[in-house]
Amino acid sequence: MQTPQPLLQLVTAAQLAKHLPSADWVVVDCRFSLEDPQRGERDYQQGHIPGSHYAHLDRDLSSAVIAGQTGRHPLPSQAQLNQLFARLGVHPDSHVVLYDDGPGAFASRLWWLLAWQGKSRLYMLDGGLNAWRKAGLGLSQALPSTETGSFQGQPQTEWLMDAAALNQALQTESAPTLLDARALPRFRGDVEPLDPVAGHIPTAQCLPFTDNLDADGFWLSPAALQKRLAAFNPSDTVCYCGSGVTACHNLAAFALAGLALPRLYAGSWSEWITDPARPVALGE
Numbered sequence: 001m002q003t004p005q006p007l008l009q010l011v012t013a014a015q016l017a018k019h020l021p022s023a024d025w026v027v028v029d030c031r032f033s034l035e036d037p038q039r040g041e042r043d044y045q046q047g048h049i050p051g052s053h054y055a056h057l058d059r060d061l062s063s064a065v066i067a068g069q070t071g072r073h074p075l076p077s078q079a080q081l082n083q084l085f086a087r088l089g090v091h092p093d094s095h096v097v098l099y100d101d102g103p104g105a106f107a108s109r110l111w112w113l114l115a116w117q118g119k120s121r122l123y124m125l126d127g128g129l130n131a132w133r134k135a136g137l138g139l140s141q142a143l144p145s146t147e148t149g150s151f152q153g154q155p156q157t158e159w160l161m162d163a164a165a166l167n168q169a170l171q172t173e174s175a176p177t178l179l180d181a182r183a184l185p186r187f188r189g190d191v192e193p194l195d196p197v198a199g200h201i202p203t204a205q206c207l208p209f210t211d212n213l214d215a216d217g218f219w220l221s222p223a224a225l226q227k228r229l230a231a232f233n234p235s236d237t238v239c240y241c242g243s244g245v246t247a248c249h250n251l252a253a254f255a256l257a258g259l260a261l262p263r264l265y266a267g268s269w270s271e272w273i274t275d276p277a278r279p280v281a282l283g284e
Contacts, residue, residue: 005039005120006123006255006258007115007120007122007255007261008111008122008123008124008125008252008255008256009123009124009256010124010126010219011037011097011123011125011126012125012126012127012131013125013126013127013131013134013135013137014135015136015247016049016097016125016132017137018124019095019097020049020050020051022095024091024093024095025091025094025095025096025097026053026088026089026090026094026095026096026097026149027049027051027052027053027096027097027098027099028052028053028054028055028088028097028098028099028107028110028130029044029048029049029052029053029054029055029099029100030055030057030061030099030100030106030107030109031043031044031054031100031106031112031129032056032057032058032100034194037056037057037058037095039054040054040057040100040106041054041056042104045141046141047139047140047141048120048129048139048140048141049099049125049129049132049136049137049139050139050140050142051140051144051145052099052144053088053089053114053144055084055085055088055110057073057106057109057245058073060076060080060084061073061076061084061106061109061110061113062074062075062076063075063076063077065079068255068269068274069274070267070271071242071243071244071267071268071269071270071272071274072075072194072195072242072243072270073109073221073243073244073245073265073270074244074266074267074271075113075266076113078153078155078176080236081153081154082152083167085114085117085119085149085151085152085153086149086150086151087148087149088149089145089147089148089149090114090119090143090148090149090151091149091150091151091258092119092150092151093121093152094121094149095123096119096120096121096122096123097112097123097124097125098110098111098122098123098125099124099125099128099129099132100128100129101128101129101130102127102128102130102131102217103128103209103210103213103217103249104124104219104249104252105209105246105249106245107124107125107128108124108209108245108246108248108249108251108252109244109245111124111248111252112248112252112264113252114153114155115154115255115261116155116159117153117154117155117156118153118154118156118159119151119184121152124219125253126217126218126219126229127216127217128217130217131217131218132160135198145195156262159261159263159264160263160264160265160266161176161238161263161264161265161267162266163256163265163267163271163272163275163278166178166201166238166265167278170201170202170203170279175203176236176237176238176263177205177232177233177236177237177238178201178203178204178205178237178238178239178240178265179204179205179207179232179237179238179239179240179247179250179262180200180201180204180205180206180207180240180241180269181207181208181209181239181240181241181244181246181247181249181250182200182206182208182241182246182269183208183210184206184208184284185205186198186242187206187284188200188206188283188284189282189283194242194243194270195242195269195270195273196273197280198282199280199281199282200269200280200281200282201240201269201272201278201279201280201281202279202280202281202282203208204240204259206284207243207250209246209247209249209250209253209282210233211228212225212228212249212250212252212253213242217236219253219256220253222256222257222258225253225254225256225257226257226258226259228253228255228257229254229257229259232257232262234259234260234261234262235260235262237262237263238262238263238264238265239251239262239263239264239265240264240265240268240269240272241268241269242268243253243267243268243269243270243271244265244266244267244268245265247264247265247266247268248264251264258273
């Protein structure tokens, strides 16, 4: 009996360098800055891991924002995703490696999108581009080949929870455990640099995505991640954040720990607060 493929695996810079010549390995640069949305693409043009494609958070990994209805990074449409996978050269049997500047916040978004669409053989570069540079490996300004990928995704609808279902669940005794990936000051409502309302969804617990990493920006070991997540039952847990991006980092942590995935509230805080009737909590 064949062993099931893990939802996510880590690859070191040295391991990735050995695979770069292989046509069945696809590498995607996901660098992005919320403060300067074009910076990641500029940085990519100035130098990237040889052969890597670029995916832009706003343009490729999100659909258009509808003011007053959606969060800041709505999920892409099925057509948009299939076009993206084709442009990136992703085939059903491709090994896909994702990276960003280092923490994996934006790479995790594309990982989740691919996994949600049924893609396996997914990897994240541990330590991101910072680790690649520290290993003394070179960058390239050359654009990758333009072979069209053939992978067509099929969304797994049970991986998601929407705002209406979550709001209704919060009014019952069977409400799910909510994990908020934002930093504690934003969770408490002490500061809010991005959204017009501060605070968090009532009953949520703060689980900052940055704590999935060690002091050098590498992922914690599977055992350490298991310990961090031991209190949460994935089947009764929903992850969210500011706009459905860094929540995917916590989902990646579950995957790397060898655990089942919780559901994602993709609209997250920035969608939740578009309806003033939805409750808001402050403090811890």
